[in-house]
Amino acid sequence: MVVHIENVHENRKTEDIAREMIGRRTFIGWPFLQEGMVASVSDSLFKYEKMSVIPGKPAKVVSTPHSPQGLGLWRTKAEKIEAFYSKRCGVITGNVDVLVHVRPLKGILRLDTGALVKDYEDASKETELAVQLTVPEVVSEDPRYLEKDPPSLAEEFPDGSKVFFLGEHAYGIAAQVSSTTTETLSVVLAFFPSEKAENDKFKAIATSRMATRYYPSFKVADMVGLSSRALSRVTSSFMVITSDGHKQNLGLSLKFEGKGMKVIGYSRKDGRAWEFSEKAIDLITEYRMQHPEVMRCLDKGGDAMLEAADIFPGPDADNKVKEVKAWLTSKGVRDFEPVSLFCDQLKKETVKEIEALEDQITATKSAANIKKAVVKGIPRQAVLKPSHAVYRLQNQHFALGDRVTMVQDSGSVPLSVKGVVIGMNAKSMDVVWDAAFMSGTTLGDRCSPYRGATVEFTSCLNLSNPQFIASTNPKEPTQQKPSAPFKPRFGPYPAVQPPPGQQAVAGFRHTPQTQAAPVHIMTNPNRGRDSFVNGHHPPPVHPRGGPGHHPRGMSHAPPVAPRGGFIAAPRGRGGFAVHNNRGRGAPPHRGGVFRGRGSRGAHTPPAVPS
Known part of the structure; x- marks a missing residue:
């Protein structure tokens, strides 16, 4: 079955189509419709957009001619759309003379007034399609993306509702709605007077622990007196094989290039270069002083693993390897925390210090210390409803050590519980909370049981850095x-991205493209040097010295003839070529003595029977 599309805009001016469609919604992607907003209309010569030419006047449709390159690009897009529907979908669209530039629907946006409006993508995600393939209306609207007028305050904030105050002097304090009017509402705040000073204490702990200076690897190599190769091997895994065949790691394991991991407080990566902290430099220096034998073997070439006897000559090499392992364990090398290169976390010691401060603050709080205050006549923008957090807390910034409070009433973390950010991920953050709860975790043994949780950015309100006052x-x-x-x-x-001409670092190399095996064309095996060409053997070519000359190191015994009755001439300077008389499958050779430079007086070696 082939479907023919009737173009209702045929024989219409492109400017009239643009004046009618720009700024209005349409549905694209037929037959799987998706809503979008028409941003502009174009034909083979011009692109039509609505612009405000005179300030204060309504916007007018303005035409802009295509650039010389744009003319060919527009025609390519039009032909591609027509060919796709014709070849892949069995739909005859007809000539594509007008393209519509549409921005797809992103979602619903909540305004400060409480109204829900549609939010469309920006210009970078525009899509083009033929004007005859657009659908202006649909019978059934998607109820998830319906715009709504702002509800009344009494409907949105009934008496007794739990909210969070966003005023400047009590930012993030839990509150309860006491009464509402047509345009304002009144809330009751409940807070501890010392909460603002507590936020600064948590931030100070994280800041003091993160104030570590890092040095690039080439500078660290000069500081510890090692080569770049030796530094790279000792800071990663350095495997040694003992006499019983077991592998022992004598490296510090501060970096993992292939896995893309680092050690908190010791190493990090800036672009393509590794950097090490002062703690790592002190550890490498002490390692070099305690066990210089290991450092002397780091510059040995080759990729093969070294044996214990190569590092510690003598009968007790295995015992010395155990001593090195024991020393590394005493320095806490095996307890290092390898994490991803692209996440930021606090160390376990810092997290324990934060938990101790949280427990100390929680122990000093009691119901008798709670202060209450009534705030009257405030707009709806000054409070945050828990169900509105996902809409209103977009683009909120966080950092390690920030004090946060849970403002979302759905999820595993109880509402209004406070915590401290101890880890940052791509789309979430790790928080250690003041109180334990049933679904809490240890965040990979980084905090106490039932005290940690990974939450999204829109579920918490940043108290250390207020951004929605x-x-x-x-x-x-x-x-x-x-x-x-x-x-x-x-x-x-x-x-x-590697520099020009260099390969990407390990762990970030693209998967090699699988290609078919190269096709080899079979050639005539009789063609080539010292072979038969058209039934005739080529004349022998003797190198310097002739057939009677034996190069240094070569045996004087006659070569053994392979099956076939002739012996191929060895190649190379000073070699000789010996051909036997008639044998099985071999033509008779003319003459018994080979001639050539330096061959006077030389005799033919005895024939070898086939």
């Missing part, structure tokens, strides 16, 4: 919002 004046209901998106890591595996 709202005005409490109902006549000026303004609120600050972060505009830059928060991206602690660009994608799950960031692309590390």
Whole structure:
């Protein structure tokens, strides 16, 4: 079955089509429809957009001619759309003379007034399609993406609702709605007066532990007196084989190039170069002083594993390997925390210190110390409803050591519980909370049981860095919002682009493309040097010295003839060529004595029977 599309816009001016469609929604991707907003319309010569030419006047349709390269690009897109529907879908679209540039629907956006409006993609994600393939209306709308007018305050915030205050002086404090009017509402705040000073204490702990200076690997090699190769081997895995065949790792295991991992507080990677902290430099220096035999073997070439006897000459090589292993264990090398290169975390010691401070603060709090305050006549922008957190807390920034509070009423973490950020991931963060709860974890043995949880950025409110402070004046209901998106890591595996002419580092190399095996064309085996060509043997060519000359190191015994009755001439300077008389499958050779330079007086070696 072939479907023919009737173009209802045929014989219409492109400018009229643009004036009718730009700024209005349409449905694209027929037959699997998706809503979008028409941004512009184009034909083979011009692109039509709506612009405000005169300030204060309605926008007008303005035509812009295509560039010389754009003319061919537009025609290519039009032909591609027509060919795709014709060849792949069995749909005859007809001539594609007009293209519609549409921005797909992203989702629903909640405004400060409480209204729900549709949010469309930006210009970078525009898609083009033929105007005859657009659908202006559908019978059944998707109920998930319906715009809604702002509800009344009494409907959205009934009395007794739990909210969070976003005012400047009590930011993030839990509150309860006491009453509402047509435009304002009143809330009751419950807080501890010392909470603001507590946030600074947690931030100070994380800042003091993160203040570590790192040095590039080439500078570290000069500081510890090792070559770059030796430093690379000792800071990674350095395997040694003992006499019983077991492998022992004598390296410090500070970096894992293939796995893309580092050790917190000791190593990190900046671009393509590794960097090491002062603690790592002290550890390498002490290792070199305690066991210089290991350091002397790090510059040996080859990829083969060294044996214990190669490092420690003598009968007790295995015992010395055990001594090195015991020394590494005493320095805590086996307890290092390898983490991904593209995440940021606090060390276990810092997390324990944060937990101790949380327990100390929690022990000093009691119900008698809670202060209450009533705030009246504030706009709806000054409070945050837990169900609105996913809409309003977009692009919120976090850092290690930030004090946060849970503002989302769905999930495993109880509402209004406070915690401290101890780890940053691509789309989530690790938080150690003040109180234990049933679904809490240890975050990989980094905190106490039932105290840790990994949550999304929109589920918490940052108390150390307030970013959504709202005005409490109902006549000026303004609120600050972060505009830059928060991206602690660009994608799950960031692309590390190598310099021109260099291969990508280990762990970031693209999968090799599988190609078919090369086709080998069979050639005539009789063609070539010292072979028969058209039934005739080529004349022998003797190197310097003639057939009677034996190069140094070669035996004087006559060569053994292979099956076939003739002996191939060895190649190379000073070699000789010997051909036997007639044998099985071999033509008769003319003359009994070979001639050539330096062959006077030489005799033919005795024949070898076939």
